[in-house]
Amino acid sequence: MKVGVEDIKCLAIGAAILGAGGGGDPYVGMMMAVKAIEENGDVTLLDPLSIDDDMFIIPTAMMGAPTIMNERIPSGGETIKSLHALEKHLGRKADATMPIESGGINSTIPFNVAARTGLPVIDADGMGRAFPELQMETFHIYGISGSPAAITDERGNTCIVNTVDNFQLEWIARGITIRMGGASHIAEYPMTGKDVKATGIHYSISLGIKIGKAVRGVGVSGKTALERLIEVTEGTTYGKCIPLFKGKIVDLERRTTAGFAVGNVTIEGLDEFQGKTLKISFQNENLVAICDGEVIASVPDIISILDSDRGFPITSENLRFGYRVQVVGISTPEIMRTPEALKVWGPRYFGYDFDFIPLELRHKEYYSRARLPPEKMVKYRDILR
Amino acid sequence: MKVGVEDIKCLAIGAAILGAGGGGDPYVGMMMAVKAIEENGDVTLLDPLSIDDDMFIIPTAMMGAPTIMNERIPSGGETIKSLHALEKHLGRKADATMPIESGGINSTIPFNVAARTGLPVIDADGMGRAFPELQMETFHIYGISGSPAAITDERGNTCIVNTVDNFQLEWIARGITIRMGGASHIAEYPMTGKDVKATGIHYSISLGIKIGKAVRGVGVSGKTALERLIEVTEGTTYGKCIPLFKGKIVDLERRTTAGFAVGNVTIEGLDEFQGKTLKISFQNENLVAICDGEVIASVPDIISILDSDRGFPITSENLRFGYRVQVVGISTPEIMRTPEALKVWGPRYFGYDFDFIPLELRHKEYYSRARLPPEKMVKYRDILR
Numbered sequence: 184m185k186v187g188v189e190d191i192k193c194l195a196i197g198a199a200i201l202g203a204g205g206g207g208d209p210y211v212g213m214m215m216a217v218k219a220i221e222e223n224g225d226v227t228l229l230d231p232l233s234i235d236d237d238m239f240i241i242p243t244a245m246m247g248a249p250t251i252m253n254e255r256i257p258s259g260g261e262t263i264k265s266l267h268a269l270e271k272h273l274g275r276k277a278d279a280t281m282p283i284e285s286g287g288i289n290s291t292i293p294f295n296v297a298a299r300t301g302l303p304v305i306d307a308d309g310m311g312r313a314f315p316e317l318q319m320e321t322f323h324i325y326g327i328s329g330s331p332a333a334i335t336d337e338r339g340n341t342c343i344v345n346t347v348d349n350f351q352l353e354w355i356a357r358g359i360t361i362r363m364g365g366a367s368h369i370a371e372y373p374m375t376g377k378d379v380k381a382t383g384i385h386y387s388i389s390l391g392i393k394i395g396k397a398v399r400g401v402g403v404s405g406k407t408a409l410e411r412l413i414e415v416t417e418g419t420t421y422g423k424c425i426p427l428f429k430g431k432i433v434d435l436e437r438r439t440t441a442g443f444a445v446g447n448v449t450i451e452g453l454d455e456f457q458g459k460t461l462k463i464s465f466q467n468e469n470l471v472a473i474c475d476g477e478v479i480a481s482v483p484d485i486i487s488i489l490d491s492d493r494g495f496p497i498t499s500e501n502l503r504f505g506y507r508v509q510v511v512g513i514s515t516p517e518i519m520r521t522p523e524a525l526k527v528w529g530p531r532y533f534g535y536d537f538d539f540i541p542l543e544l545r546h547k548e549y550y551s552r553a554r555l556p557p558e559k560m561v562k563y564r565d566i567l568r
Numbered sequence: 569m570k571v572g573v574e575d576i577k578c579l580a581i582g583a584a585i586l587g588a589g590g591g592g593d594p595y596v597g598m599m600m601a602v603k604a605i606e607e608n609g610d611v612t613l614l615d616p617l618s619i620d621d622d623m624f625i626i627p628t629a630m631m632g633a634p635t636i637m638n639e640r641i642p643s644g645g646e647t648i649k650s651l652h653a654l655e656k657h658l659g660r661k662a663d664a665t666m667p668i669e670s671g672g673i674n675s676t677i678p679f680n681v682a683a684r685t686g687l688p689v690i691d692a693d694g695m696g697r698a699f700p701e702l703q704m705e706t707f708h709i710y711g712i713s714g715s716p717a718a719i720t721d722e723r724g725n726t727c728i729v730n731t732v733d734n735f736q737l738e739w740i741a742r743g744i745t746i747r748m749g750g751a752s753h754i755a756e757y758p759m760t761g762k763d764v765k766a767t768g769i770h771y772s773i774s775l776g777i778k779i780g781k782a783v784r785g786v787g788v789s790g791k792t793a794l795e796r797l798i799e800v801t802e803g804t805t806y807g808k809c810i811p812l813f814k815g816k817i818v819d820l821e822r823r824t825t826a827g828f829a830v831g832n833v834t835i836e837g838l839d840e841f842q843g844k845t846l847k848i849s850f851q852n853e854n855l856v857a858i859c860d861g862e863v864i865a866s867v868p869d870i871i872s873i874l875d876s877d878r879g880f881p882i883t884s885e886n887l888r889f890g891y892r893v894q895v896v897g898i899s900t901p902e903i904m905r906t907p908e909a910l911k912v913w914g915p916r917y918f919g920y921d922f923d924f925i926p927l928e929l930r931h932k933e934y935y936s937r938a939r940l941p942p943e944k945m946v947k948y949r950d951i952l953r
Contacts, residue, residue: 342728344726
């Protein structure tokens with residue numbers, strides 16, 4: 184598949200929805216990739232299950248607090264510098280690059296790298312969404328080393344980091360990123376085609392493009408953005424997109440600390456959610472959604488805040504008091520919900536004292552707990568679909 | 569010159585005096601070097617002015633807060649791992665190693681590396697004492713890049729850092745060191761023999777050995793340690809060792825912050841200093857000595873606190889309430905007092921609002937300000953000599 188300018192514009196939207204509020208404002212990454220493709224031509228997106236086992240892939244990404252990324256616009260060359268530094272360190276050229284996350288800016292960063300270097304991009308990633316830390320990767324969970332990694336900044340500083348495990352990689356690379364001003368450019372998790380087949384979340388990038396296309400309404404008509412989003416997600420490896428809440432942002436607490444954008448957003452219900460209050464906690468990404476004291480969605484499932492008008496995603500650092508929003512939950516692929524995976528990105532890892540319950544089960548539970556008569560519940564869901 | 573176990577024991581003492589309270593407790597570094605020499609034989613110390621211009625030298629050192637270094641005893645292999653990582657990155661083997669500072673633990677670290685690898689050590693360094701930051705090097709001042717640098721920890725993590733200048737190197741390497749637990753092992757400022765001749769502080773290591781020998785009283789008798797220290801310093805490139813104060817530690821404020829051991833020690837005068845109070849501020853190293861509100865010594869000149877009994881140096885992290893101490897000032901070589909050098913390590917760099925005045929001039933001024941009758945002043949100095 185060839186990825187052109189329109190596809191990148193769709194991916195920016197789709198990936199921001201999968202990004203669960205994190206991964207940075209896709210606008211910056213989109214502009215970089217669009218410019219690179221306009222100058223160098225479309226990028227080849229490779230089927231992750233059809234590549235050679237011994238293909239050599241170096242994923243590329245940005246690291247840091249999205250609040251800071253938005254204020255330190257990259258020139259576009261920094262990530263390529265990271266890629267080349269890692270290639271030089273390894274003594275081996277990459278045959279392709281790949282996103283490490285299918286959310287936010289990091290879904291489009293590899294397209295900028297690919298367009299400028301002539302490399303293809305693999306249609307897969309390691310997060311299936313956005314997550315705040317480097318070891319939060321199916322690559323890590325299923326045995327791939329994130330090291331050696333290359334980290335650069337826009338000043339021209341470069342570090343090669345080689346750690347004994349991926350937690351140490353996150354810890355040290357985060358320290359470097361903080362010293363680089365809170366945002367950096369990385370090349371890491373160098374791996375083979377065989378590794379991608381065994382440990383990647385496949386087709387997440389083309390799904391991001393599809394979701395973006397649906398929400399933007401390209402080729403679809405007569406349906407709301409939310410309806411199209413639900414439709415396009417159904418039947419994919421993700422499976423379900425569930426409308427969780429609708430309301431107005433009435434409180435927002437957000438700070439950049441230890442290299443992350445962390446905080447809480449409080450949303451007062453509107454329409455059928457009148458009288459209810461939803462609180463979403465985030466660490467770059469939305470982690471947990473609590474409605475009137477009850478958890479209604481949690482990591483690793485995706486909690487996304489969309490603007491009520493267009494269904495466009497709002498990333499954590501772009502949330503503002505007074506915004507009218509639609510909150511949706513998207514269930515994540517099974518590879519992300521295994522016991523090994525939940526140890527890495529389940530609610531307990533983030534300090535919450537409860538186990539992960541799949542969104543589609545919580546959703547059922549939530550409506551029954553709200554004691555809605557079954558017929559009303561069906562009606563409500565029908566309306567949304 | 570061959571450096572054996574006894575020389576290392578002397579160097580540990582001498583370098584701690586030149587270390588101005590910083591550079592870490594020399595005991596740890598001494599034990600490592602002694603063990604390495606016992607197992608592998610004496611180390612060759614090379615005359616810095618007689619080496620080949622194209623000899624390739626990689627200095628080795630520890631980085632971090634001495635308070636932490638003392639609690640994280642290295643196995644001895646970490647610095648060698650840094651050396652090898654940098655050699656691999658550069659694609660060139662080192663012909664020799666060298667201290668980056670002639671103070672504290674870092675004067676002996678290269679002897680551990682040398683004994684275990686068979687490399688010689690160059691009789692020079694870049695600080696002429698100990699200093700807290702990586703750009704505080706005559707190497708830096710006179711144009712050598714500290715990058716690329718290799719940084720390791722005892723867990724087995726390794727970073728290669730390549731920065732656009734030496735301030736960025738300090739900033740990023742310090743960040744990595746903090747994340748590595750506050751202490752790390754580095755190989756940096758790779759340079760040629762020609763570079764050492766042009767930018768190094770020559771013979772500082774053999775001077776450290778001589779000072780240590782003198783203070784320990786090896787081969788000298790009938791004189792106090794202080795007298796021997798003054799005697800052995802006279803006529804070297806350092807020139808003058810001046811007794812500044814004698815007293816008891818009555819207050820000590822010390823904290824480990826941003827990767828440094830910083831604080832103040834207050835000393836109440838005894839004997840001829842009765843009624844006077846000396847306050848010394850340190851950031852790993854003693855920076856400024858203020859007696860009753862008057863600066864009597866400052867960076868880059870060396871302020872060293874010795875125990876009153878044996879004249880052995882006490883490093884910043886080993887200061888304790890109640891210790892009886894002798895404070896000495898040692899003037900530094902001219903290469904360390906040029907306008908370029910003072911920009912890097914003069915009192916203003918450390919936030920003090922005064923210019924550097926050479927110790928030997930301050931000393932004169934101090935005594936005249938104290939309005940001692942000239943004959944008494946001479947007598948005092950005679951006694952000490």
